[in-house]
Amino acid sequence: MRAPGRGRSRAWLAPLLMALLSAARAAPPPPHLVLIVADDLGYNDVPWHNTLLRAPALARLAAGGAVLEQAYVQPICTPSRSALLTGRYPFRLGRQHDVLWPEEPTGLTLQAELLPRRLRAAGYRTHAIGKWHLGFCRREFTPTARGFQSFLGFWTGSQDYYAHTRRLEDGSFGLDFRQNLSVARQYRGRYSAEVFAEEAERIILAHQSEKPLFLYLAFQSVHAPLQVPKRYRDLYPGVHDRDRRTFCGMVSALDDAVARVERALRRSGLYNNTVIVFTTDNGGQVLAGGNNYPLRGNKVTLWEGGTRAASFVHSPLLKKRGYVNRGLIHVTDWFPTLLRLAGRPTVPADDLDGFDQWDTISRDRPSPRDELVYNIDVEKRLSSAIRVGNMKLIWGHPGSKNGWYPEPGVIELWPLVPTELAPTRYQLADHRWTGDNTTWLFDLAADPTEHMDLSAERPATVAELKHRLLRHRSQLVPADCPPNDPLGSPDNFGHVYATGWC
Numbered sequence: 001m002r003a004p005g006r007g008r009s010r011a012w013l014a015p016l017l018m019a020l021l022s023a024a025r026a027a028p029p030p031p032h033l034v035l036i037v038a039d040d041l042g043y044n045d046v047p048w049h050n051t052l053l054r055a056p057a058l059a060r061l062a063a064g065g066a067v068l069e070q071a072y073v074q075p076i077c078t079p080s081r082s083a084l085l086t087g088r089y090p091f092r093l094g095r096q097h098d099v100l101w102p103e104e105p106t107g108l109t110l111q112a113e114l115l116p117r118r119l120r121a122a123g124y125r126t127h128a129i130g131k132w133h134l135g136f137c138r139r140e141f142t143p144t145a146r147g148f149q150s151f152l153g154f155w156t157g158s159q160d161y162y163a164h165t166r167r168l169e170d171g172s173f174g175l176d177f178r179q180n181l182s183v184a185r186q187y188r189g190r191y192s193a194e195v196f197a198e199e200a201e202r203i204i205l206a207h208q209s210e211k212p213l214f215l216y217l218a219f220q221s222v223h224a225p226l227q228v229p230k231r232y233r234d235l236y237p238g239v240h241d242r243d244r245r246t247f248c249g250m251v252s253a254l255d256d257a258v259a260r261v262e263r264a265l266r267r268s269g270l271y272n273n274t275v276i277v278f279t280t281d282n283g284g285q286v287l288a289g290g291n292n293y294p295l296r297g298n299k300v301t302l303w304e305g306g307t308r309a310a311s312f313v314h315s316p317l318l319k320k321r322g323y324v325n326r327g328l329i330h331v332t333d334w335f336p337t338l339l340r341l342a343g344r345p346t347v348p349a350d351d352l353d354g355f356d357q358w359d360t361i362s363r364d365r366p367s368p369r370d371e372l373v374y375n376i377d378v379e380k381r382l383s384s385a386i387r388v389g390n391m392k393l394i395w396g397h398p399g400s401k402n403g404w405y406p407e408p409g410v411i412e413l414w415p416l417v418p419t420e421l422a423p424t425r426y427q428l429a430d431h432r433w434t435g436d437n438t439t440w441l442f443d444l445a446a447d448p449t450e451h452m453d454l455s456a457e458r459p460a461t462v463a464e465l466k467h468r469l470l471r472h473r474s475q476l477v478p479a480d481c482p483p484n485d486p487l488g489s490p491d492n493f494g495h496v497y498a499t500g501w502c
Contacts, residue, residue: 042284057259065314087335094480103488105502107135117147130218137502174490197257224288241409247289301399327367390445393465
C-alpha cells in the first residue's frame, strides 16, 4: 500500500524537474576565449594612442570593444606571464625579481595551478601559440604539462624572428622552436608573426564548436631583435629613426596577424560567442624602438610607462561597446575573469590577488579593485610600488631609464601639438635615479605622467601606503633565481634548447 502523500510529492517533483531541464537548455554555452599577448608593446605603440601607426585591425577591434585605459601589468616578461596565468602577484610566486634566463634551472612554481588547466577541467580545448618564458628545464614546466593540449612556439624569452635561434653571451646558440615537445625545424626562415597567425587560423577553423575554445596567443612581436619584412617597414617613410621605423613595421605585421585571427573566427562561426582579450606584457623598450610617451619610464621600471598596459577587450558579448573603460584592472584579474566567463567562478579558497572584472568591462561598472601592487622585490635592493585609489607610492629603486622619451624619428611633427605640451615633449634628459631619493608619491588623476612628487607635502599618505606595502611584503616568497647551469647550454643538445637537464 502506498504511503499517504507520496503520490502528491511526486506530482510536485515532475514540474520541478521539467523547469530545471528547461533552464539547462536555455543556458547559453560558455564563450570561446582568445587571449592575445603582445611583447614589449608600449603605451604609445598602439593606434588608439598614436594615429601615426598603421594598425587598422587593432584600431577597429579596440574601437568596437572596450579600451582599458587603466589596465596594469608587471614591468617585465616572466613576472607578467606568471601573474596572468595564476591570478597571483609575482612576489607571492618567487617570480618578482627578473625574467627566466635560458640556462636558469627553474620555472614557474609547480605548486600553482595555471589557467589552462582550470579551463580544461571546465570542458575547454586549450591551445598555446608563441612565447612561453615560464621555464623548460624540466618537462613539468613546459606548456603541454601545464594544461595546454597543444603548443607551437618557443620556450625562451627572445630569438631571431626568422631563424628561431638564440645566441647566448658565451657564444653558444640553439634553435628554440617546438611543436608540443618536438623540435620544429620546418619553420626556419619564416617570420614568427606569420607562423603564429597561421597556426591560430588552423586551430580555429578545425575547432569543433560543441566544446569551447581557449586560445592563448603570445606573440613574439614586438620584442627585440628589430626584424620585419621590408613591406611593413616601407609603410613608414616619414619615420627617420631607423629603429623606430622598423619597430612601427613590426606593429603593422602584428596587426595583420591579429586580423587573420579575427577573420578565422568569423569564417568558423565562432566569432559571435567569442571574447578577445588583447594586452601587452609590459611597457615598451625605448632602447629598441618602443615608446611609452607621454608616460614616464621604460619597461623594467615601476613608472607608469613600464606598467600601464595597452589593452582592450572585443566581443559581441559586451553589454557596452565602443567606449574607453577607466576602471582599475591588473593582469592578475584575467584569471578569475576568464574563469567566470567559463562558468567556473573562483572562490576565496583560491587565494587569488585578481578580481573578476567582467561586469566592470562589459557593463562599465565600477571596478572591484581600488588597490594594486606594482611589485615588491628585495633581492638586491628594495624596489616596490603600490597604488591605492589615485595615489601611487614608489618606495626604493624604480628601475632604469626614468625620464620621458618622445617618439624618435618623428620629432619634426611635434611642434604641431598644442603649445602647452611642447615643453614636455622636448624633455629628452635621462633623469636617472641617483639613490638620493627613495620615495615618490604621485596623484595619478591630476598627474598621470608623474612629474610632481608629493611625498614631502603628504607624509601621512606616504606612511599609510608604506604600511600597506609592508603588509603585502609579509606574503613575499624569496625570489627563485638560481645561477645559470651550463648543463642547459644548447651546445649540449646539438644546438637545440632542450628540456630534462635540471
